[in-house]
Amino acid sequence: MNPSVLPLAARADMLVGSVIDSSTSLLQKQTHDIVRFAMGSPAAEAIPTDVFAAILPEALGTGAAAAYDYGATEGDPPLRDALLQMLEGTTDETTADRLFITAGGMQGLDLCCKLFVDPGDLVVVESPTYTNGSATALSYGAELLEVPVDDDGMVVDALAELVERAGRKPTVIYAIPTFQNPSGATMSLSRRGRLLELARQWGSVVIDDDPYGMLRFSGDDLPSLRELGAGDPLVFSVRTFSKIVAPGLRVGWVDAAPELHRLLVNAKQAMDTCTNLPAQRLLTAFLNGGHLEEHLKTQREQYRTRKIAMQDSLTEHFGDIARWTDPEGGFFLWVTLNNGVRTSELFEVALAEGVAFIPGPAFSPGGHFDDALRLCFASTRPERTTEGIARLRRAVDRIAEAPSRG
Numbered sequence: 001m002n003p004s005v006l007p008l009a010a011r012a013d014m015l016v017g018s019v020i021d022s023s024t025s026l027l028q029k030q031t032h033d034i035v036r037f038a039m040g041s042p043a044a045e046a047i048p049t050d051v052f053a054a055i056l057p058e059a060l061g062t063g064a065a066a067a068y069d070y071g072a073t074e075g076d077p078p079l080r081d082a083l084l085q086m087l088e089g090t091t092d093e094t095t096a097d098r099l100f101i102t103a104g105g106m107q108g109l110d111l112c113c114k115l116f117v118d119p120g121d122l123v124v125v126e127s128p129t130y131t132n133g134s135a136t137a138l139s140y141g142a143e144l145l146e147v148p149v150d151d152d153g154m155v156v157d158a159l160a161e162l163v164e165r166a167g168r169k170p171t172v173i174y175a176i177p178t179f180q181n182p183s184g185a186t187m188s189l190s191r192r193g194r195l196l197e198l199a200r201q202w203g204s205v206v207i208d209d210d211p212y213g214m215l216r217f218s219g220d221d222l223p224s225l226r227e228l229g230a231g232d233p234l235v236f237s238v239r240t241f242s243k244i245v246a247p248g249l250r251v252g253w254v255d256a257a258p259e260l261h262r263l264l265v266n267a268k269q270a271m272d273t274c275t276n277l278p279a280q281r282l283l284t285a286f287l288n289g290g291h292l293e294e295h296l297k298t299q300r301e302q303y304r305t306r307k308i309a310m311q312d313s314l315t316e317h318f319g320d321i322a323r324w325t326d327p328e329g330g331f332f333l334w335v336t337l338n339n340g341v342r343t344s345e346l347f348e349v350a351l352a353e354g355v356a357f358i359p360g361p362a363f364s365p366g367g368h369f370d371d372a373l374r375l376c377f378a379s380t381r382p383e384r385t386t387e388g389i390a391r392l393r394r395a396v397d398r399i400a401e402a403p404s405r406g
């Protein structure tokens, strides 16, 4: 049945589909061998399944039904304690009254938009940006303003100019300051400071979305927006265990002004009441057992190796027709083609050739970046990466040499 015959709320029109999710569904239907650079997931072998199996019985308490009950909306107290400890001494160190457990980073983004975005409000997003983040703002009726990103993250001078031109202040500025999805760029310290200055001047909430910051494999940590904001009620930080431990657990957290706590509880109760308790208990045991540090050490080293393998393969196969980023952590390379091939057109040809990526326009509400694509280097072993990049080049050549292109 066509849903338009149903008495849908106006809001339903604001729910935009994610190209990432539709690409994933398309991918799941394929039966031939595909090198998968599309999803931003940790490698299958990076999920600490052996540790989980060992700690699970105790974590969930054999025979104890309590781990399967409803939990506290703001998060299971033992996880909140373990998390506070985990963050001690990091650039995200915080206090219990600011911490709120969520169902992944996505719920943090949703809660923030639910509390701050009214239909018609101006929300700044990076260009390119994380699609599901911009889609969340759109679902609350935001009008989006795209601000360019370069190697030093969001171009904050351009932000000031674009806001001036828009003639109104943004309600929310959505930033992914570290190892940005999709570009891999990290916002420089001076831009972080300037962004906070502008936000204060305008009274805009800054969403500081940082799922990848703990996956730094070279260079030095920068102070987070959260740390630089030092308790500024305008800074709303969104974090997740999805990239550092496992996305299927669906556990994340936000770090926000204590004054927001009651509103967050009310908003979350109207969504899902509480975060999956068994997953929180498992994470608590993982953190309290001291497993995270070793796990991250291994992952960072592996991701560094995988990034280099991908860049080496790109140099071999794409040196003449593309340039790409060089992130110091995270999951992604952003590749820009200079031979006129449109990556939205490339997607299906590449899939047939046996390689998957996400086309650039998926990361821009205005559909820009048809000359670019996102590759996740984190989830593929170096040998497979080499094969995948060779397949990608064959796909590009098939399009570039197609007779219809003249």
Ligand SMILES: Cc1ncc(COP(=O)(O)O)c(C=O)c1O
Residues within 6 Å of the ligand: 040, 103, 104, 105, 106, 107, 130, 133, 176, 181, 209, 211, 240, 241, 242, 247, 250, 251, 252
């Ligand atoms: C920048 C960014 N924010 C938020 C999320 C969502 O995280 P989660 O899977 O924990 O909901 C992702 C996941 O890809 C992401 O890359």
